[in-house]
Amino acid sequence: MKEYQTITEISGPLVFAEVDEPIGYDEIVEIETPDGETLRGQVLESSDGLVSIQVFEGTEGIDRQSSVRFLGETMKMPVTEELLGRVLDGSGNPIDGGPEIIPDERRDIVGAAINPYAREYPEEFIQSGVSAIDGMNTLVRGQKLPIFSASGLPHNELALQIARQASVPEEDEGGDGEGSEFAVVFGAMGITAEEANEFMEDFERTGALERSVVFMNLADDPAVERTVTPRLALTTAEYLAFDKDYHVLVILTDMTNYCEALREIGAAREEVPGRRGYPGYMYTDLAQLYERAGRIEGREGSVTQIPILTMPGDDDTHPIPDLTGYITEGQIYIDRDLNSQGIQPPINPLPSLSRLMDDGIGEGLTRADHSGVSDQMYAAYAQGEDLRDLVNIVGREALSERDNKYLDFADRFEKEFIDQGFETNRTIEETLTIGWDLLSMLPKEELNRIDEEYIDKYYPEEQAEEVAAD
Numbered sequence: 001m002k003e004y005q006t007i008t009e010i011s012g013p014l015v016f017a018e019v020d021e022p023i024g025y026d027e028i029v030e031i032e033t034p035d036g037e038t039l040r041g042q043v044l045e046s047s048d049g050l051v052s053i054q055v056f057e058g059t060e061g062i063d064r065q066s067s068v069r070f071l072g073e074t075m076k077m078p079v080t081e082e083l084l085g086r087v088l089d090g091s092g093n094p095i096d097g098g099p100e101i102i103p104d105e106r107r108d109i110v111g112a113a114i115n116p117y118a119r120e121y122p123e124e125f126i127q128s129g130v131s132a133i134d135g136m137n138t139l140v141r142g143q144k145l146p147i148f149s150a151s152g153l154p155h156n157e158l159a160l161q162i163a164r165q166a167s168v169p170e171e172d173e174g175g176d177g178e179g180s181e182f183a184v185v186f187g188a189m190g191i192t193a194e195e196a197n198e199f200m201e202d203f204e205r206t207g208a209l210e211r212s213v214v215f216m217n218l219a220d221d222p223a224v225e226r227t228v229t230p231r232l233a234l235t236t237a238e239y240l241a242f243d244k245d246y247h248v249l250v251i252l253t254d255m256t257n258y259c260e261a262l263r264e265i266g267a268a269r270e271e272v273p274g275r276r277g278y279p280g281y282m283y284t285d286l287a288q289l290y291e292r293a294g295r296i297e298g299r300e301g302s303v304t305q306i307p308i309l310t311m312p313g314d315d316d317t318h319p320i321p322d323l324t325g326y327i328t329e330g331q332i333y334i335d336r337d338l339n340s341q342g343i344q345p346p347i348n349p350l351p352s353l354s355r356l357m358d359d360g361i362g363e364g365l366t367r368a369d370h371s372g373v374s375d376q377m378y379a380a381y382a383q384g385e386d387l388r389d390l391v392n393i394v395g396r397e398a399l400s401e402r403d404n405k406y407l408d409f410a411d412r413f414e415k416e417f418i419d420q421g422f423e424t425n426r427t428i429e430e431t432l433t434i435g436w437d438l439l440s441m442l443p444k445e446e447l448n449r450i451d452e453e454y455i456d457k458y459y460p461e462e463q464a465e466e467v468a469a470d
Contacts (some may be wrong), residue, residue, distance in 0.1 A: 002067040003386065008050075012268035013224045015041065015053045017068050023051050025445060026110070030069045033061040041089070042075060042224075044269070054265060055089055059224040074110070077232050078103030080202035080238040083213045084183060087200065090217025090229040110233040111238060111292055122296040123359040125366050126249070129165030129182045129425035130158070132347035132418050135435060136374055137332055140360035141168070141247060142295040145307040146255075146324050149334040156195060157422045158345045159186075159251050159308055164208045165425045168247050173264050183246040184212040189226045190257025221263035232257060234292045234303070241301030248301065250293070253308035255286075259320045273317045280343075283323045290327045330354040343419040350382055364427045369458055371436045372450035376415065379449060380442065384410025402446075409441050436460060 008016040013030065019067055029041040031053070039062070041055040054064070078094055080103045087096035094101060122142030128134055135318075139145055149155035163184045165408040188199065196216050203209040213236050217229040230252050240246040247253060252258075274280035293305040307328070311321050314336065325331055332354040338346035361370040384406045387399065396404065420426060439447060440460045447455055 001069055001242060002073070005065065007064050007066055007068065008060070010059050010062060012052050013059060013222060013265060014044065014268045015055055015059060015062060015068075017051055017053065018049055019051055019070075020049070022046070023070055024072075026074045026306075027069045028073055028075050030071065031055065031062060032067040032069070034063065034065045035061060036067075037061060042228075043070075044265075050439055052269065054224045056225045056228065058221060058224075060190065061422050074108055075228065076106035077109050077235040077352045078105045078106050079236055079243075081240070081244055083236055083315050083434070084240075085210050087209075087214045087216065088232075090189070090215060090221055090225040090232075092228075092232045094216070095216065101436060107235050107239060109228065109235045109236055110288075112233070114294050118297050120297045121174060121359070121366075122295060122356050124302075125169060125360045125428070126247075127165075127169055128161050128162050128429055129427075130161060130166075130345060130347070131420055131426050131431040132345065132352075132435065133162075133332060134366075134426070134428050135370075135431040136349040136359050136378065137330065137352045137354040137415070138289055138357040138366070139303040139304065139354065140356045141307075142293060142305055143330075143354070143356050144290045144293040144307070144328045144329050145330050145332065145334045145354055146305075146307045146309060146314060147334060148311055148321050148324075150311050153310075153334045153336060153339055154345065154361065154422070155308050155310065156198065156253065158347075159253050159306070160202045161345065161422045163212065163249070163251055163425055164206050166249050169428075173319050181246050181440070182211065183237075183240050183248045184208065184234050185215075185240070185248055185250045186212055187215045187217075187230050187250065187252045189229050189252070189254060189257075190215045190219050190221075190261070191216070191254070191282065219257075223264045226258055226261035226457075227265070237303050238292065241303045242296060243301075245300035248303050251308065252289075252305065255307045255309040255324065256312065256320055258287075258315070278319050284338065287327050290324070290427075315388055316365050329356050338414065338418065341414070343414055344421050345418075347418060349378060349418070350385065354356060357387055359425040367432055367455035370428070370449065371431060373432055373439065376439055376447055377417070377435055380406060380409050380446075382438070384413070405441055405443075408439060409466070411443065432458075447462040 005016055009016040021048045023043055025046055027043040031039045039055055041053040043051055044054045045052040065180055089095045123141045125140040126139045126141055128139055147155055163186055168182050215229050215233045216224050237248040237250045241248045263278050293303050295302045309320055312318050333348045333351045335346050335348035387403050387407050436458045440457045
């Protein structure tokens, strides 16, 4: 192993060194400072006679006298089933005071792309326990469904609620026994120490940590480490899913901090910036992460992703949510107006979307009436929202009796269906029962999106008599 003392320049998180041999892209580097401290880095660019290295721990303490060693391998994640219940930093080192991790193997963090021919179509329901997701924008195993939030909104609380409550229905029923175990891989990037403490307190208080692997990259950790954290998390998830047959839910928060790290590194490399200063390759970079979700034919496990991002200025045309929307299969919107009314979780179903929902619900998956109930509630709530705008102009007295029922429906939908609190875990049966209770406010002839047989079966009779009496 050659050792160089040829550092020519230090720029932000980057170190430039002269070499006299070919150096591989993404190769791991050790830099020893004059104080005897050893820092790790990764080759970012390699050309004849010069390499640029991004240093994970930051470049403080490095000078021209520092030694550079190239290890001849790319970064690897030590994986084992024993990672469940452990807390690691953003570079994959344990920070929970537990025993040293003895890995089954070490895997390249870039991962191998899933062969499109070997992909199995996602069509099995994951129960999050949140009615606005399960009932209106259902999450399916192998899907990537981001949460679009903004500064000051309770996306962390929602992330914790999903991590705590998410389950595979047959696991609850004791169904197929083996192969239905559920695990959560939680990757936090650029969060504050206060947020990190809240996450850990919740994980430990609820016992969710036992089935979770937690990666923590804090706001004062180097930006370069932030680009590694989601890849370590996904490598761990792939091992648990495809080698150990777990159904793994990967929650990544906050993808905005990840993209800011990309922009910071791009600026240090003096790259030509793209939209709003972000690198032109950000779409490709995000796709490399998001496309690691999925199912593989012949494998029991699955990797499902919920990336969380905060939209700068509540702007969903910003490059980060914009590019994320192109790659993923829908989005869940957290709404500022609903949050100001005290509704928890403040999920707005109208701009939200799960593109794989229709394949993951129905008879044998959730319940036969699920699709119709969801469509009918969506239409009724949208109509109620439109009428709210009209009421501001003409007043409620000017509306017909039918319109007033839709206005009442919108109010009750928010207070009874969406608003459930961050501690309530609802089954899909409970969610659909609440849905039917709300729909019974409307006359049967208004339920034009639900099959007649389901109306006869589920429409509450006592409500039907009251509506008829009116």
